Amino acid sequence: MTATVTDAVVPADKHEGQSQVPAPVPEFAARAAAVGGSPVRDILAVTARPEVINFAGGLPAPELFDAAGVAAAFQAVLTSTPGTALQYSTTEGEPALRAAIAARTTARGLPTDAADLLVTTGSQQALSLLATVLVEPGDTVLVESPCYLAALQAFAFAGARLVPVPCDDEGLDPAALDALVAEHRPKLLYTVPTFQNPTGRTLPGGRRAAVAEVAARRGLWIVEDDPYGELRFEGERVPWIATHPGAEDRTVLLGSFSKVMAPGLRLGWLRGPAALVRACAVAKQAADLHTPTVNQLAAARYLADRDLDAHVARVAGVYRERRDAMLAGLGEALPDGSGWVRPEGGMFVWARLPEGYDTTSLLRTVIAHDVAYVPGAPFFAGEPDRATLRMCFVTQAPDEIAEGLRRLGAGLRE
Numbered sequence: 001m002t003a004t005v006t007d008a009v010v011p012a013d014k015h016e017g018q019s020q021v022p023a024p025v026p027e028f029a030a031r032a033a034a035v036g037g038s039p040v041r042d043i044l045a046v047t048a049r050p051e052v053i054n055f056a057g058g059l060p061a062p063e064l065f066d067a068a069g070v071a072a073a074f075q076a077v078l079t080s081t082p083g084t085a086l087q088y089s090t091t092e093g094e095p096a097l098r099a100a101i102a103a104r105t106t107a108r109g110l111p112t113d114a115a116d117l118l119v120t121t122g123s124q125q126a127l128s129l130l131a132t133v134l135v136e137p138g139d140t141v142l143v144e145s146p147c148y149l150a151a152l153q154a155f156a157f158a159g160a161r162l163v164p165v166p167c168d169d170e171g172l173d174p175a176a177l178d179a180l181v182a183e184h185r186p187k188l189l190y191t192v193p194t195f196q197n198p199t200g201r202t203l204p205g206g207r208r209a210a211v212a213e214v215a216a217r218r219g220l221w222i223v224e225d226d227p228y229g230e231l232r233f234e235g236e237r238v239p240w241i242a243t244h245p246g247a248e249d250r251t252v253l254l255g256s257f258s259k260v261m262a263p264g265l266r267l268g269w270l271r272g273p274a275a276l277v278r279a280c281a282v283a284k285q286a287a288d289l290h291t292p293t294v295n296q297l298a299a300a301r302y303l304a305d306r307d308l309d310a311h312v313a314r315v316a317g318v319y320r321e322r323r324d325a326m327l328a329g330l331g332e333a334l335p336d337g338s339g340w341v342r343p344e345g346g347m348f349v350w351a352r353l354p355e356g357y358d359t360t361s362l363l364r365t366v367i368a369h370d371v372a373y374v375p376g377a378p379f380f381a382g383e384p385d386r387a388t389l390r391m392c393f394v395t396q397a398p399d400e401i402a403e404g405l406r407r408l409g410a411g412l413r414e
């Protein structure tokens, strides 16, 4: 908006009593315009009609939340220590929760002290804090191809230049990573090595060791994001990249209670070298002072009083049936020549339709059949593979999944 001639010649206070054209407000920061909204959230809005079978979201099954256990934990902390639970807390996090997360991390093969941890408001916040602390505008960040969408957003907000690392059905290609690090001198590599979002694939142990070796030899940070690792249905747990020689002092491991307890609690954490944890804590002071005290204390109480691992095993058992229902119906629903990888856990199946299909333009037709997926294109930092799509298999029961896939098949054949 430009100023009018009248604005230019008559001082504002001379307009008293008359209707005024207000001066335009200054523009948004360039980054606000440069970073687009999440297409997943847009699709969720379109598919809010209850008749739509929505494979597009990444929503844990709400009927499996341990609502009674979580309610009891909140009740307990609000009864026994209301003054603490409802009070401001330290930025680093409640000691009881940090100690419990440290013990769980140590039990999974990565020796961890409470002091190595920063509690975050979901692991999503850890991504923003790391982007703030590590990334200068123009810095290169290496990401998987395809990559978790909201990580692309977090790094884009910091002005990162996103460079995709080629991946196959087993995830990152370490040789390609090595070459890209040599070429671009990136600040960091962002990876979801276990049951990745969006592909569901898992990086084998040998490649994890190779990624750690590249980081040690060439010098870069690794952000290892692991919100899904506990949701394993079959096969052996693969140790974190952070446990491999060379990675110790340069890997930030992110964890979350979203997929194992409840995403509405907004509880995640970041484990890393002391100086980086400190810097992230300062960034967090500016972001939200601290993660809600009552949620932290309730989660700590839950971990003390209940058996989270037993709960997760129950959830994983149900998710496994749902994955199997989706895999069983995919062959019929997708066109001949489509491919997908069987995930050993997590929440997502990623499929590739034959050459020439464009899942973005097909989505409208498919939604008219009351079913939805997420087109693959937005998950790519580089040239998108337009024939891909992501489907979440955990939100619906097996019979609804089967019905959703029948609708999908009808939509794709139209």
Ligand code: PMP
Residues within 6 Å of the ligand: 058, 121, 122, 123, 124, 125, 148, 192, 197, 225, 227, 255, 256, 257, 258, 263, 266, 267, 268
């Ligand atoms: N990382 C990945 C790979 C995810 O898929 C998600 C959630 N969809 C998050 C981080 C953020 O999870 P939260 O903030 O709920 O912990």
